[in-house]
Amino acid sequence: MPSTTTSDNEKLASRRSTLAGLAFSLPAVAWIALFFAAPLVIMSVYSLMPLAGDGAFSLDNYRHFLGEPAYVQAIWNSVLTTAIVVVISLLLAYPFAYILAYKVPKRWQRLALACAILPFWTSYVVRSYAWLLVLAPTGIVNWVLMSLHITDHPITFAYNPGATDLGFVHFFIMLNALTIYANLVQINPRYVLAAQDLGASAWKSFIAVTLPLSIPGMTVGAFLTVVLCIGDFITPQILGGNKELLLPQVIMMQIQRQLDLPMASTMSLVLTLIVAVVYLALQRKMRMSRL
Amino acid sequence: MRWTQRLGNLVSGFYLTACYIFILLPVAVLILFSFQDGRLPVPPFHGPTLNWYITAISNDRLMAGLGNSLMVGLSSSALSVILGFLAAYGVSRYEFAGKRLLQGIIILPLAVSYLLVGMGLLVTISSLGLGPSLIMVVVGHVVINMPLAFAICLAQLGEHQRKIEWAARDLGASTFRVLTMVTMPMIAPAMIAAFCLCFTLSWDEFIIAFLVTRFDVTLPIVIWTMLRGGLNPQTNAVGSFIFLCSILLLIVVELLLFRKRS
Amino acid sequence: MTGQPHLDIANLRKIYSEVTALDDVSLAVEQGAYVVLLGPSGSGKTTLLSAIGGFIIPTSGRIGIAGKDVTTLAPAHRPTTTLFQDYALFPHMSVASNVGFGLKIRRVRGADYDKRIKGALDMVGLEGYGKRGIHELSGGQRQRVALARALVVEPEILLLDEPLGALDLNLRRQMQDELMDLQRRTGRSFVHVTHDQEEAMALASLIVVMNKGRIEDMGTPKRIYERPATRFTATFMGESTQIAGRISGGQNGVFNVATGIGHLQAVGDAGDGAEVTLILRPENILVGTAGDVGLGQARIREAVFQGAHYRVLASSESGGQDFVLRLPPDARVEQGMQIDLSCQSSRLVAVAR
Numbered sequence: 001m002p003s004t005t006t007s008d009n010e011k012l013a014s015r016r017s018t019l020a021g022l023a024f025s026l027p028a029v030a031w032i033a034l035f036f037a038a039p040l041v042i043m044s045v046y047s048l049m050p051l052a053g054d055g056a057f058s059l060d061n062y063r064h065f066l067g068e069p070a071y072v073q074a075i076w077n078s079v080l081t082t083a084i085v086v087v088i089s090l091l092l093a094y095p096f097a098y099i100l101a102y103k104v105p106k107r108w109q110r111l112a113l114a115c116a117i118l119p120f121w122t123s124y125v126v127r128s129y130a131w132l133l134v135l136a137p138t139g140i141v142n143w144v145l146m147s148l149h150i151t152d153h154p155i156t157f158a159y160n161p162g163a164t165d166l167g168f169v170h171f172f173i174m175l176n177a178l179t180i181y182a183n184l185v186q187i188n189p190r191y192v193l194a195a196q197d198l199g200a201s202a203w204k205s206f207i208a209v210t211l212p213l214s215i216p217g218m219t220v221g222a223f224l225t226v227v228l229c230i231g232d233f234i235t236p237q238i239l240g241g242n243k244e245l246l247l248p249q250v251i252m253m254q255i256q257r258q259l260d261l262p263m264a265s266t267m268s269l270v271l272t273l274i275v276a277v278v279y280l281a282l283q284r285k286m287r288m289s290r291l
Numbered sequence: 292m293r294w295t296q297r298l299g300n301l302v303s304g305f306y307l308t309a310c311y312i313f314i315l316l317p318v319a320v321l322i323l324f325s326f327q328d329g330r331l332p333v334p335p336f337h338g339p340t341l342n343w344y345i346t347a348i349s350n351d352r353l354m355a356g357l358g359n360s361l362m363v364g365l366s367s368s369a370l371s372v373i374l375g376f377l378a379a380y381g382v383s384r385y386e387f388a389g390k391r392l393l394q395g396i397i398i399l400p401l402a403v404s405y406l407l408v409g410m411g412l413l414v415t416i417s418s419l420g421l422g423p424s425l426i427m428v429v430v431g432h433v434v435i436n437m438p439l440a441f442a443i444c445l446a447q448l449g450e451h452q453r454k455i456e457w458a459a460r461d462l463g464a465s466t467f468r469v470l471t472m473v474t475m476p477m478i479a480p481a482m483i484a485a486f487c488l489c490f491t492l493s494w495d496e497f498i499i500a501f502l503v504t505r506f507d508v509t510l511p512i513v514i515w516t517m518l519r520g521g522l523n524p525q526t527n528a529v530g531s532f533i534f535l536c537s538i539l540l541l542i543v544v545e546l547l548l549f550r551k552r553s
Numbered sequence: 554m555t556g557q558p559h560l561d562i563a564n565l566r567k568i569y570s571e572v573t574a575l576d577d578v579s580l581a582v583e584q585g586a587y588v589v590l591l592g593p594s595g596s597g598k599t600t601l602l603s604a605i606g607g608f609i610i611p612t613s614g615r616i617g618i619a620g621k622d623v624t625t626l627a628p629a630h631r632p633t634t635t636l637f638q639d640y641a642l643f644p645h646m647s648v649a650s651n652v653g654f655g656l657k658i659r660r661v662r663g664a665d666y667d668k669r670i671k672g673a674l675d676m677v678g679l680e681g682y683g684k685r686g687i688h689e690l691s692g693g694q695r696q697r698v699a700l701a702r703a704l705v706v707e708p709e710i711l712l713l714d715e716p717l718g719a720l721d722l723n724l725r726r727q728m729q730d731e732l733m734d735l736q737r738r739t740g741r742s743f744v745h746v747t748h749d750q751e752e753a754m755a756l757a758s759l760i761v762v763m764n765k766g767r768i769e770d771m772g773t774p775k776r777i778y779e780r781p782a783t784r785f786t787a788t789f790m791g792e793s794t795q796i797a798g799r800i801s802g803g804q805n806g807v808f809n810v811a812t813g814i815g816h817l818q819a820v821g822d823a824g825d826g827a828e829v830t831l832i833l834r835p836e837n838i839l840v841g842t843a844g845d846v847g848l849g850q851a852r853i854r855e856a857v858f859q860g861a862h863y864r865v866l867a868s869s870e871s872g873g874q875d876f877v878l879r880l881p882p883d884a885r886v887e888q889g890m891q892i893d894l895s896c897q898s899s900r901l902v903a904v905a906r
Contacts, residue, residue, distance in 0.1 A: 009624065018388070021382070028437060029378070029397060031433060042414050046418070092310070096307070123495040125515050140320055227404050231498075275404070279402065457608065460627070461608075461628045464654075
């Protein structure tokens with residue numbers, strides 16, 4: 001029988017492999033392309049076609065959006081709020097995650113972690129409502145304060161930007177604690193032992209070894225915080241009291257009151273752009289050898 | 292240096308407790324005052340009574356919302372897991388050009404906020420002249436959940452599984468047989484866990500559902516409208532119920548994903 | 554060999570982007586042989602096995618099994634089954650279901666199905682284990698299940714990928730005996746990959762020594778050990794004393810070789826004037842002048858007691874030649890002791906340098 005002398009066989013095998021691989025992955029990719037990517041394209045087109053225009057492409061929406069002081073204020077509010085939330089959540093979550101990872105006995109860690117992220121599993125809406133319950137004039141905080149005679153009339157904790165921040169921080173402490181914890185438990189404990197063996201104190205070895213190695217966990221947590229916080233409509237709407245509008249609220253107003261989808265598209269795209277910029281700035285720090 | 296260690300442990304204990312109190316306070320208040328025997332879910336606490344749960348069950352709009360949430364959750368989770376599993380299988384078992392690109396596209400939705408996904412769908416149905424519907428909610432939930440199902444299945448389809456599939460092929464099995472007799476039974480726990488996770492996330496999701504529906508709505512949206520009426524123990528009851536269901540599902544996930552591994 | 558060989562490999566090549574894993578490998582084996590592919594890691598033995606099994610598509614060349622060209626066939630369509638290194642048993646199925654998997658694919662059902670599974674389990678010594686789960690079994694038992702699973706479908710060739718590597722010494726010896734027994738009883742061809750030359754010699758009817766993607770030598774264990782064709786084969790199959798030299802004439806397969814320790818008579822296949830290395834196994838070096846080839850005098854450098862003998866390292870007084878030889882356990886050995894060495898010319902083998 002004649003023998004094959006080229007790598008035709010290999011080409012055939014690799015073609016079979018390509019067809020099979022594509023057949024399996026295409027449905028999922030098609031779904032994303034159709035219902036995520038294509039809509040984004042449509043949104044971009046919309047953003048270039050102002051409601052009051054003559055159907056031609058223009059950057060009017062963008063000019064209007066970035067020129068109107070109220071809108072710019074909303075952008076600024078969102079960015080500032082997100083920044084504050086990221087910093088506070090990280091600062092509070094890190095020690096929490098550290099204690100969970102290193103001080104809590106191993107047997108209880110999974111349970112402790114599960115309890116720590118319990119409220120994660122309530123609906124956004126329900127969670128913000130629950131904070132309203134706590135912070136309301138008749139809520140439990142005021143009730144405790146008045147019972148202890150620290151004040152004699154209720155303090156308005158809710159319906160202001162502070163309450164919004166509180167609601168955000170509550171959620172994102174959990175998220176960041178989760179990502180930082182996942183990073184910390186993955187650090188080889190021998191590194192710290194080696195540092196101490198060479199004479200470093202507990203604090204020094206933390207600063208020099210543990211902290212740098214936990215940067216990916218913090219970065220991923222921070223990025224997720226940015227994505228979720230800057231696009232959140234519910235928390236400010238329920239807790240914020242319409243005092244300082246955030247970008248998602250402005251977007252919703254465009255949809256519900258003004259029925260101006262093109263403008264809403266413009267705003268959403270700008271919001272996404274901000275997130276993309278943050279991603280590009282952070283992406284290098286998010287890599288981990290084994291995440 | 293034992294006293295510094297002692298002090299450190301004490302401080303840690305305080306901080307841990309403070310964090311837990313902060314984290315669990317709203318949920319505790321929510322659940323506690325769902326049993327309130329009175330008009331307002333605020334202190335002082337009277338009861339407990341199941342009145343508000345009963346009121347909630349007799350609330351037609353709530354029940355309709357619950358039914359819709361179930362339907363959306365089950366269908367979007369099933370689709371997410373099927374598409375995610377197939378894609379994970381294709382990516383992990385075959386070599387082809389552009390594999391990395393395809394993988395990147397599949398997990399892209401994880402990097403954007405739900406608001407963008409919802410807006411995209413809203414703009415699409417508006418431009419196509421379609422009306423709002425629950426179907427679009429299912430579509431949107433698959434977009435946000437399928438990447439997770441993909442990642443979970445991909446993590447399970449490692450080297451170990453690949454060798455066992457080779458053994459099955461060596462014994463004569465076709466690709467279909469390998470999938471149905473070997474691969475899926477082996478990673479069934481992970482697939483079920485992915486299903487439960489997707490369901491929980493769909494069950495709680497607000498913004499996409501809010502943007503693309505009007506009359507047939509999901510449960511979180513019904514709650515949203517209930518919030519107009521101020522603080523009401525019925526809302527507590529519904530919220531607690533949602534929370535409880537999510538927790539139950541997660542216990543199932545925990546048992547499936549983590550116990551089976553040993 | 555009557556007619557076509559059972560396993561016929563012709564000019565097989567496998568080239569990855571930077572590495573040539575198989576370089577023009579040809580092999581013809583009759584049915585019912587126990588073939589061992591022997592070599593160090595990277596020699597291509599596992600690549601060759603994978604090519605026979607269909608897990609690797611060769612770059613060029615041809616593989617024929619029982620007269621059929623299988624070069625491009627997928628593993629499912631080849632008349633081979635493989636025993637994988639980590640057994641690859643289906644964890645979610647019982648022992649019986651594992652063994653019966655191939656039968657199910659071939660639509661064997663009912664009484665026939667049960668009978669064949671029982672037969673296979675009996676054959677590997679696991680009667681009655683059908684209902685057990687895989688996780689309940691020890692390593693040795695799992696291997697037997699894997700064997701039963703591979704053999705119950707009656708393949709033309711059973712491929713074994715370093716099956717005994719994970720077992721401890723006693724278990725390994727036991728499994729070697731059982732494998733040989735199984736092969737004889739079923740009469741099927743086995744192709745077995747290992748890097749352990751003792752294992753190869755214990756099991757094989759045909760040893761194929763591989764190195765860097767090529768076949769160095771091929772033959773029965775006895776022939777390969779006593780008359781290796783290449784220096785690599787000689788070194789791989791066991792310890793030896795190696796003496797460099799040049800052939801200066803000879804006839805009828807017996808050569809005169811000029812070496813650093815004098816002119817020696819050796820056997821082998823080489824041409825006049827060729828640079829050769831003479832191979833001498835430790836057990837073939839005689840102390841004294843009993844052998845017909847004198848090796849001169851040497852001084853003992855080191856002697857290690859090994860139970861059945863002393864392993865002795867000695868250096869020649871002149872010519873800078875080291876020897877490794879054996880002395881009986883009750884011999885008098887002292888460091889620095891001078892001894893005369895000799896050997897039979899039929900035991901001194903010349904191979905290409």
